[in-house]
Amino acid sequence: MRYLFALRSRMTEVRQKTDFLRKEMEFSVNEVSSSEFPVIRRGVLKLRGQSGQECQVETPGCFFHTHFGSIPHLTPDDLQYVKDSLSCIPLNMTLSTASVFADALAGYEKSVGAFVGYPSSVVYMSLHDPLVPLKPAMNEKATIGIWNRTGKKKLTPEQFMDMQDKLKPDSVQIMCDMDTEMEGSSNQRLTKSYDSSLRWLDRCLELMKDRSSHYPVLATVGGGSDPWRRKNFCLEAANRKVDGFVIDGFGSGWIAKWKEWEVTGSSLFGPHEALIRESIRSLPKDKPRFIHAPLSPTAVVQLVRMGVDVFDTSYPAALADRGQALIRTGDFCFEVWTMSEKGYFDDLTSLSTRCGCYTCEKYTRAYIHHLIACEEINAGVLLMIHNLNEYLKFFRDIRKSMDEGKFHLWMPQAEAGRQQADRD
Amino acid sequence: MRRAGLSLASNAMTSADKFTIIEGCSVSKARTGLLQLSHYVIETPMFMPVGTKGCMKGVLPEQLEELDVQIILGNTYHLGLKPGPELLRKAGGLHKFMNWKRGMLTDSGGFQMVSLLKLTEITEEGVQFESPYSSSNPSTASKGRKKWKSSTGTEKAPGSPRADGEAVVPSKDLMMLTPEKSMEIQNAIGADIMMQLDDVVSSTTTGPRVEEAMDRSIRWLKRCGKAHSRADEQFLFPIVQGGLNMTLRERSVSGILEDEYTGYAIGGLSGGEAKNDFWKVVDASTTLLPKSKPRYVMGVGYAEDLVVCCALGADMFDCVFPTRTARFGCALVDAGQLNLRLKQYASDHTPIDPTCKCLTCQRYTRSYLHHIVTDIPTAARLMSIHNIAYQMNLMRRIRNSLRVNRFPEFVTQFMQNRYGDKEIPSWITDALTSVGIVLTRDTQAVSSDSIDSQSDRKKRSADGEETGEQ
Ligand SMILES: [Zn+2]
Numbered sequence: 001m002r003y004l005f006a007l008r009s010r011m012t013e014v015r016q017k018t019d020f021l022r023k024e025m026e027f028s029v030n031e032v033s034s035s036e037f038p039v040i041r042r043g044v045l046k047l048r049g050q051s052g053q054e055c056q057v058e059t060p061g062c063f064f065h066t067h068f069g070s071i072p073h074l075t076p077d078d079l080q081y082v083k084d085s086l087s088c089i090p091l092n093m094t095l096s097t098a099s100v101f102a103d104a105l106a107g108y109e110k111s112v113g114a115f116v117g118y119p120s121s122v123v124y125m126s127l128h129d130p131l132v133p134l135k136p137a138m139n140e141k142a143t144i145g146i147w148n149r150t151g152k153k154k155l156t157p158e159q160f161m162d163m164q165d166k167l168k169p170d171s172v173q174i175m176c177d178m179d180t181e182m183e184g185s186s187n188q189r190l191t192k193s194y195d196s197s198l199r200w201l202d203r204c205l206e207l208m209k210d211r212s213s214h215y216p217v218l219a220t221v222g223g224g225s226d227p228w229r230r231k232n233f234c235l236e237a238a239n240r241k242v243d244g245f246v247i248d249g250f251g252s253g254w255i256a257k258w259k260e261w262e263v264t265g266s267s268l269f270g271p272h273e274a275l276i277r278e279s280i281r282s283l284p285k286d287k288p289r290f291i292h293a294p295l296s297p298t299a300v301v302q303l304v305r306m307g308v309d310v311f312d313t314s315y316p317a318a319l320a321d322r323g324q325a326l327i328r329t330g331d332f333c334f335e336v337w338t339m340s341e342k343g344y345f346d347d348l349t350s351l352s353t354r355c356g357c358y359t360c361e362k363y364t365r366a367y368i369h370h371l372i373a374c375e376e377i378n379a380g381v382l383l384m385i386h387n388l389n390e391y392l393k394f395f396r397d398i399r400k401s402m403d404e405g406k407f408h409l410w411m412p413q414a415e416a417g418r419q420q421a422d423r424d
Numbered sequence: 425m426r427r428a429g430l431s432l433a434s435n436a437m438t439s440a441d442k443f444t445i446i447e448g449c450s451v452s453k454a455r456t457g458l459l460q461l462s463h464y465v466i467e468t469p470m471f472m473p474v475g476t477k478g479c480m481k482g483v484l485p486e487q488l489e490e491l492d493v494q495i496i497l498g499n500t501y502h503l504g505l506k507p508g509p510e511l512l513r514k515a516g517g518l519h520k521f522m523n524w525k526r527g528m529l530t531d532s533g534g535f536q537m538v539s540l541l542k543l544t545e546i547t548e549e550g551v552q553f554e555s556p557y558s559s560s561n562p563s564t565a566s567k568g569r570k571k572w573k574s575s576t577g578t579e580k581a582p583g584s585p586r587a588d589g590e591a592v593v594p595s596k597d598l599m600m601l602t603p604e605k606s607m608e609i610q611n612a613i614g615a616d617i618m619m620q621l622d623d624v625v626s627s628t629t630t631g632p633r634v635e636e637a638m639d640r641s642i643r644w645l646k647r648c649g650k651a652h653s654r655a656d657e658q659f660l661f662p663i664v665q666g667g668l669n670m671t672l673r674e675r676s677v678s679g680i681l682e683d684e685y686t687g688y689a690i691g692g693l694s695g696g697e698a699k700n701d702f703w704k705v706v707d708a709s710t711t712l713l714p715k716s717k718p719r720y721v722m723g724v725g726y727a728e729d730l731v732v733c734c735a736l737g738a739d740m741f742d743c744v745f746p747t748r749t750a751r752f753g754c755a756l757v758d759a760g761q762l763n764l765r766l767k768q769y770a771s772d773h774t775p776i777d778p779t780c781k782c783l784t785c786q787r788y789t790r791s792y793l794h795h796i797v798t799d800i801p802t803a804a805r806l807m808s809i810h811n812i813a814y815q816m817n818l819m820r821r822i823r824n825s826l827r828v829n830r831f832p833e834f835v836t837q838f839m840q841n842r843y844g845d846k847e848i849p850s851w852i853t854d855a856l857t858s859v860g861i862v863l864t865r866d867t868q869a870v871s872s873d874s875i876d877s878q879s880d881r882k883k884r885s886a887d888g889e890e891t892g893e894q
């Protein structure tokens with residue numbers, strides 16, 4: 001209870017302190033750690049767009065994952081069915097898809113957010129779409145490779161900054177070489193990733209000084225499963241003038257594995273859990289930590305407990321792509337339902353009986369099953385609206401539980417299982 | 425959302441009051457009116473977008489309402505197979521199942537069979553066809569497995585009977601769609617308007633087969649009427665047949681008029697016949713049909729066809745074209761179509777149509793659409809929204825011009841916008857002349873009142889470019 005009080009009063013302090021936004025990106029966070037709960041970070045990330053629009057993201061929280069600038073499956077008016085508004089969720093665009101229209105923006109006088117249909121959104125430009133697997137060997141010594149439908153595009157730091165200057169996002173993930181794996185990346189590969197990433201980071205920061213353009217920037221920290229590199233990545237990045245960090249370098253295999261972890265009940269990073277936890281801990285506490293991946297609620301809780309602040313909505317989109325629904329089955333439990341399964345054919349109940357979103361209010365499981373059977377794109381639309389609501393509510397509930405001192409109740413089932421096993 | 429104090433029809437036979445003509449054109453046969461349906465009162469002339477399988481591809485029902493769509497079309501053939509009449513009955517009808525509150529029309533299912541399936545045989549009993557899920561047709565049976573592969577592997581092997589949905593006649597390779605079966609499915613769907621099962625022949629067919637089909641269609645109409653179990657809520661529309669033969673059309677109409685119906689459809693067109701034949705049949709049919717009832721020309725959706733058919737006295741239309749072409753990247757405008765896949769739109773920062781009020785035109789440039797079109801589902805949605813908006817706007821402009829008795833001026837203006845300096849096709853001038861609308865090159869007289877003037881549009885478009893590109 002004392003802990004709860006402390007967190008509350010400090011949150012109030014934090015809020016007052018940040019009422020006035022001086023920079024394009026400001027982060028206030030309150031971190032509590034105790035022996036029982038490794039880390040509890042609760043904060044507010046304030047962002048300001050170039051046309052003056054402001055966005056206040058409560059953390060742990062998430063950004064809107066987009067594909068070619070659009071929130072997958074949705075048209076902008078669908079956001080009326082989403083409780084959290086654009087004023088508290090920025091648009092996370094990815095350079096790999098946005099690059100196709102970078103040149104076209106030359107003659108466009110409004111913001112890139114307006115171009116993709118979300119004029120009031122603050123836009124953060126990360127590198128790769130978390131739903132498009134990284135292709136191996138994309139990065140070379142002097143360039144990163146980004147893939148879009150026109151093929152591979154190689155970018156030097158100069159070209160990378162040129163492209164950002166065309167797109168003019170409101171904050172940027174600096175180019176990095178994160179094409180490493182948790183298992184199997186050679187020492188040589190990890191060294192290259194480490195060297196290139198830091199060199200490019202320095203070069204981009206230098207370029208920004210010379211140019212009129214300035215963006216709040218995020219540095220990416222990787223290092224595979226090598227403890228020294230993981231830690232040093234963080235320490236080196238922390239020494240630069242950056243506004244936040246993206247934690248990466250787990251490789252595509254890791255993303256493919258999250259499903260398995262949930263089934264087997266092991267921890268998110270398997271044997272590397274402590275290593276990742278330690279490296280995140282070595283990042284400065286007062287800057288936001290991002291992660292870009294389609295993460296299930298279970299995975300999100302584990303990462304929040306490790307000190308990650310910002311996620312994205314690629315998980316609900318990935319499920320909608322596959323015709324799946326994220327269903328909350330209990331206060332702390334989620335299930336993923338595959339709506340093409342036969343049992344839903346004549347199930348005339350609403351998708352989730354506890355949700356109450358547009359999809360759940362107006363349609364039945366049978367109807368969604370029918371749309372999938374007919375390959376109608378409306379299936380993705382309805383599932384996305386529901387999944388997004390469920391996912392965003394999950395984040396609201398995490399924050400609420402922190403504010404009420406009950407975050408420990410989010411003990412992932414996986415971990416509970418493991419602790420049970422430890423006791424036996 | 426039903427408008428002003430309406431009661432359900434009590435008897436399909438006393439249906440004269442369901443359709444009210446508000447205003448008729450003083451020159452041509454065009455008119456604007458209101459058709460009172462169970463779920464909604466629709467304004468005519470009206471275009472009905474096609475939502476084949478129980479949804480409008482890419483557009484949510486609320487978005488359709490926003491676009492002022494008042495009635496949509498569903499396909500009995502598809503809905504009879506998936507999800508099947510039993511589930512639709514259980515769900516309380518398609519309106520409830522798909523969350524649509526306004527008007528709905530279902531076709532009979534016959535046309536789809538003849539056009540989609542190879543092995544169809546038409547007998548007096550009905551349309552016999554091969555099940556699309558039968559073992560001899562694995563390509564159709566396995567369709568849908570790629571995209572929506574279930575992680576638990578619950579798909580059926582090709583050829584096994586559908587355990588999850590009642591087919592028209594399940595577990596048999598040969599199925600039969602009779603007038604009675606068509607009514608049964610359409611009653612289960614519960615649309616406001618149902619179409620009779622007709623014997624469909626291609627519009628280019630000639631000879632005794634046309635006559636046979638016409639006569640059989642009348643016999644099937646009577647069978648449909650008998651089998652129809654919800655006449656209070658669902659209006660059965662007969663279909664005028666007879667190919668391009670005016671004598672047969674006449675016989676068809678007189679056979680149909682032996683009983684009274686709420687409205688009538690003109691069928692057997694839009695199948696590749698010459699435009700000159702097309703308009704003459706529409707013209708002859710509307711003249712033969714009672715003036716006090718709505719006339720529905722099936723399968724018409726091109727803007728110029730809609731305008732001409734309205735002038736010839738038609739009231740309702742449907743076509744897959746506007747939404748289908750949208751998904752392929754084509755946007756409809758008065759001057760024709762914009763193929764947004766073309767490079768020329770890559771840096772075009774104007775909306776599809778600066779005068780259009782739809783979400784797509786309000787929020788997006790041709791440039792952005794060019795970059796996403798055909799790539800992501802959202803693009804298909806945005807394009808469909810605009811094209812439906814275009815169709816709805818066109819029909820609204822027609823109705824508005826009729827209300828102020830300026831329909832001929834509208835038509836003149838519209839054709840000038842559409843064809844510009846190009847010559848207007850002779851079938852259009854012939855058709856319009858036949859109802860008293862003479863198109864002249866000199867449009868000085870009408871350009872000042874600007875029902876929809878091209879110079880105005882061009883100016884606004886240029887303004888958009890100025891602000892867009894500085
Ligand atoms: Zn829901």
Ligand SMILES: [Zn+2]
Pocket residue numbers: 776777780781782783784785786809810811813814
């Ligand atoms: Zn539009």
